[in-house]
Amino acid sequence: MTTPPDDPSAPARVPARWPALAAIGAIVVASAAAFGWTAGWIGPARLTAPRLVDAIEGGKPYPGFRRAHSKGVCVAGYFEPTAQAAALSRARVFAQPRTPVSGRLSIAGGDPYALDAQARVRSLALLLKTDDGQEWRTAMNSFPFFAVATPEGFHAQLIASRPDPATGKPDPARMSAFVARYPEVKRFQAWAKSAPWSSSWANTAYNGVNAFRFIDKSGSERFVRWSMEPLAPYAPLSEAERRQADPDYLREDLQARLRNGPLRWHLVVTEAERGDPVDDPSRAWPEDRPRHVAGTLVLESSQPQATGACRDVNYDPTIVPDGIALSNDPILAARAAAYSVSYNRREREIARGQAPQATGAAAENAR
């Protein structure tokens, strides 16, 4: 150091400062750029969770409602495991005799005023909280496999199915380009065309679709998928009945059934074999895979979602207890990301009083 300590601003010192200041500036800018890139603010356009949910909203969200599967009702009941379930997974839910369940039955789509009977896809979401405070959340659907294998495919499907402003229907050219790029969707389209329509939420089977790992007491793991299979007997809902049904047909049917007693489903756990697609939810596993009845779900009551316990719950299927672990299924991770964005947006709208329809405040005011 040549500058006298009592004169730090001496001109002789100034020239040496600029390289150091430039280096400091470069380090700060590089750190900020890395942060911005990680956040998805800068760099090549990447499909992020907020962008996926933007596409689901399609520019017209319903404030306070879930961005997908917006219409539904809260349900409550309990789960009882079978004796064999504890051998599959050490999760507390399979050891405890009974676990309270808070859940939600819904229909697919972003419109909270959609017509119940016309919905091709129905869903059941559950939250099971065991006595040690651990939680298992799952969100299942009536389709047997997901339409596409990746979040990119799902995004492309959303864009391609957007109605053309001129015709009010999806542009057939864009739709066929999407199908060509993501041919796995043909399996889903075939299912949607041919699968029978059951008459109730109660006699519908709901499939977890994504693969998970069950971990037993010895620490050994197996890949599984699970389903809720109804004990209520199947009855069809014809096309004519679907057209004439009340807009809230499923809710009314559910309430009528619950007045006569609880509704039941078997939790069926299917084990994968080596080589089965455990990271592709668009492909079903062969029919002959080992199936285990792991317990019974019993639903006893329902509440409107505007005021029920399910409204402020995010049924994020990646919230699992010890004994259940995730797979590398990309749709599973993407669901966690997208559900979180949807949850944050709607809870913010509810907090700011922007969602009178979703909270029932609108109905209250009209009274």
Place this chain on the structure above:
Amino acid sequence: MNRHGHFDGLARLLHWGMAAMIATMLFLGVGMVASLALRPQLIDLHRPLGIALLVLVLVRLYHRWRSPPPPLPADLPPLQALAAKASHVALYALMLAMPVLGWAMLSAGSFPVRMAGAWHLPAIAPQDPALYAWLRDAHGVLGYALFGLVLAHLAAALYHAWVRRDGVFDAMARSGAPRNTRPARSPVDDAPAPVAPPPGE
């Protein structure tokens, strides 16, 4: 106790360890709210790391109280000294606030606060959408503020190291024990240095 105007070993360990953890947390935080592929893994790291940082900042505050840091150089312009003091208060406030806000936010959103395996923490706030929304926004906004402060802290540290060369960076970077490359200090000088080494040392 600090000696030779340097932070002591525990203070330096806490500083650099927490610096690495906080940088990781900031990137985990913005990464996991954007990423469609990695959210579950990132949030499983974010939660226990955040709680670990809460414990560490409490240890650090206690240690700082017991063993005060070396004073700033006497010739530091008053405005820079004020900026240094204020930014340290803000850094400590945010290091405390961020994990508490995150924990409270998960509680208000009725999420389990999972650490590892079956181990999870209890809720510290009632389930409430308005409270959740407020806490979620605060956690996000203050996270960006913390990143900005960390950058400012980094820039100021390098300014001390490369431009002023006044020993402030050294005080955190090195033990202050006598080294061959520098003029040897008295080996008996174990008492806390009353002032920092003179600038231009």
